[in-house]
Amino acid sequence: MKAVRLLALSLMLSVAAPAWAEPPADVDASVEALRKKVGAAGVSIAIVENGKTTLSRGWGVRKIGEPAPVDAQTIFQTGSTGKAMTATALAILVDEGKIAWDDPVIKHMPWFRMYDAWVTREITIRDLLVHRSGLGLGQGDLMFVPRTHLTRKQTVERVAHLKPVTSFRSAYAYDNILYAVAGQLIEEVTGQTWEIFMRDRVLRAGGMNNATSDSEDRFRIANRSWPHARLSGALRGLGQQQALNERDELGRNGAPAGGLALSADDMAAWLKIQLAHGALPDGKRLFSEKQAAEMWAPVTPMPITPLPDMLKPAQPTQQAYALGWQVQDYRGHRIIQHGGGVFGSITRVVMIPDKNVGFAIMMNSEDSGMLLGLTYDLLDHYLDQDDYGWIAKWEDWYQARLAGGAAFLKQTKASPVKSGPSLPPARYAGRYRDPWYGDIVIGAPSNGLTIDFTSTPRMAGRLKHWQYDSFVTEFDDPAIEPAYVTFALDADGNITGVTMKAVSQIADFSWDYQHLDLKPVKDNK
Numbered sequence: 001m002k003a004v005r006l007l008a009l010s011l012m013l014s015v016a017a018p019a020w021a022e023p024p025a026d027v028d029a030s031v032e033a034l035r036k037k038v039g040a041a042g043v044s045i046a047i048v049e050n051g052k053t054t055l056s057r058g059w060g061v062r063k064i065g066e067p068a069p070v071d072a073q074t075i076f077q078t079g080s081t082g083k084a085m086t087a088t089a090l091a092i093l094v095d096e097g098k099i100a101w102d103d104p105v106i107k108h109m110p111w112f113r114m115y116d117a118w119v120t121r122e123i124t125i126r127d128l129l130v131h132r133s134g135l136g137l138g139q140g141d142l143m144f145v146p147r148t149h150l151t152r153k154q155t156v157e158r159v160a161h162l163k164p165v166t167s168f169r170s171a172y173a174y175d176n177i178l179y180a181v182a183g184q185l186i187e188e189v190t191g192q193t194w195e196i197f198m199r200d201r202v203l204r205a206g207g208m209n210n211a212t213s214d215s216e217d218r219f220r221i222a223n224r225s226w227p228h229a230r231l232s233g234a235l236r237g238l239g240q241q242q243a244l245n246e247r248d249e250l251g252r253n254g255a256p257a258g259g260l261a262l263s264a265d266d267m268a269a270w271l272k273i274q275l276a277h278g279a280l281p282d283g284k285r286l287f288s289e290k291q292a293a294e295m296w297a298p299v300t301p302m303p304i305t306p307l308p309d310m311l312k313p314a315q316p317t318q319q320a321y322a323l324g325w326q327v328q329d330y331r332g333h334r335i336i337q338h339g340g341g342v343f344g345s346i347t348r349v350v351m352i353p354d355k356n357v358g359f360a361i362m363m364n365s366e367d368s369g370m371l372l373g374l375t376y377d378l379l380d381h382y383l384d385q386d387d388y389g390w391i392a393k394w395e396d397w398y399q400a401r402l403a404g405g406a407a408f409l410k411q412t413k414a415s416p417v418k419s420g421p422s423l424p425p426a427r428y429a430g431r432y433r434d435p436w437y438g439d440i441v442i443g444a445p446s447n448g449l450t451i452d453f454t455s456t457p458r459m460a461g462r463l464k465h466w467q468y469d470s471f472v473t474e475f476d477d478p479a480i481e482p483a484y485v486t487f488a489l490d491a492d493g494n495i496t497g498v499t500m501k502a503v504s505q506i507a508d509f510s511w512d513y514q515h516l517d518l519k520p521v522k523d524n525k
Contacts, residue, residue, distance in 0.1 A: 043361065044058040044074060046265070051275070057072050077259075080176070081360075084338060085198065104121065105127075111157075141176055226364060227345050235409060271359070298322055317329055333383060369396075432498050
């Protein structure tokens with residue numbers, strides 16, 4: 001009998017428990033105690049062992065301030081864990097002979113373009129899924145983060161203007177935008193939108209009966225979780241937990257990269273399919289054994305980020321990206337996993353194939369320390385490891401990261417150079433255009449400068465002078481990450497361009513302000 005790590009957590013609860021095939025009665029109390037300690041709104045966990053669901057339930061509330069509880073049918077936004085489901089949709093089409101993994105994308109979407117003509121000819125369906133296109137980390141995400149006016153096809157058309165940061169297939173850099181391309185490709189091949197194909201051919205066909213692929217469908221389900229975040233502190237992640245506007249979400253154009261919502265029961269069904277290599281409980285198949293192997297096969301080597309000493313056991317010796325999955329080692333075992341996050345919700349899906357075990361943890365808040373601690377606690381449980389105190393260690397790491405980010409901001413705010421701006425406010429006003437994002441409008445009312453991201457609903461606010469010809473955004477929506485806005489001037493004092501970057505050094509990479517290259521639009525047309 002080994003100690004159940006969920007009960008050690010950092011709460012110093014000490015009990016013993018049998019294997020999770022028979023979940024201990026007090027696991028409910030321990031997870032609830034952890035949730036309250038951290039201040040998370042709700043959490044849902046699904047565990048599958050040897051083809052059986054051994055845990056599927058929820059804790060906490062769907063929305064802070066309201067009594068409705070989280071249960072096994074409560075749907076959560078699951079972010080990038082849905083990339084594996086977009087890959088599965090493509091695998092179904094491969095099984096049907098409608099596409100092949102190494103088909104050029106332009107074979108099925110002749111109008112599709114990358115920035116480089118050679119890459120346009122060479123990029124394959126497989127390349128869309130494995131983060132080796134040459135695009136930078138999160139490049140293009142502002143086309144659907146935090147929301148957008150753009151359609152999916154308009155978004156895919158604008159990929160042609162994303163200038164790569166490395167050569168094709170030479171390096172790993174995580175992106176979301178090419179999964180939007182994959183979603184559009186599904187529509188081009190089948191005549192059905194990604195939302196409909198995903199709902200009918202993956203979710204419902206796989207027994208995921210609560211799950212949704214369309215936000216409007218999600219809003220119609222009463223038993224859904226609301227997103228939560230801490231926005232009242234020095235930076236995102238600090239302050240009081242608060243419910244967000246659930247309609248201020250990832251743009252639907254980017255849904256193939258992370259727009260699914262699932263319950264614990266749905267996740268259990270998904271894990272069973274994955275661990276059974278595509279087989280369904282009724283003996284039929286969602287996808288073939290061959291495609292199951294394809295989707296788990298490593299493709300793009302991933303760099304390994306060094307972890308601090310207290311977290312070293314979590315650092316893999318090798319890791320790579322497969323088709324919608326990350327493959328790595330942990331304590332000598334192969335782990336198939338993926339994390340996911342949309343603003344206000346985070347998820348982790350993990351499988352240990354040689355143990356025939358999988359689990360998913362979903363939260364409707366952004367408390368990453370708790371999510372990672374639970375993940376590694378469960379991994380160690382199934383690998384028969386002694387208690388390592390993962391909850392406390394990951395929570396300490398997460399809080400230290402936030403504290404470091406806050407300290408950086410405090411230091412930066414204390415030391416701007418008292419110089420500038422070079423021009424009167426009206427000279428900065430105008431329309432500025434980036435080839436892939438579109439237009440940003442700077443206004444100059446009598447009380448100062450304003451900024452409006454025209455492709456993004458309600459992404460507007462004021463500009464406060466920072467130093468020289470740099471300003472900082474003060475968005476009307478506090479959930480939007482602040483950015484520096486810097487104007488470039490020529491020798492005659494004419495504005496030649498505008499660049500941006502996030503103020504926080506730990507801002508989510510999807511705020512890819514740094515990829516914008518804005519130029520003045522003559523006559524504001």
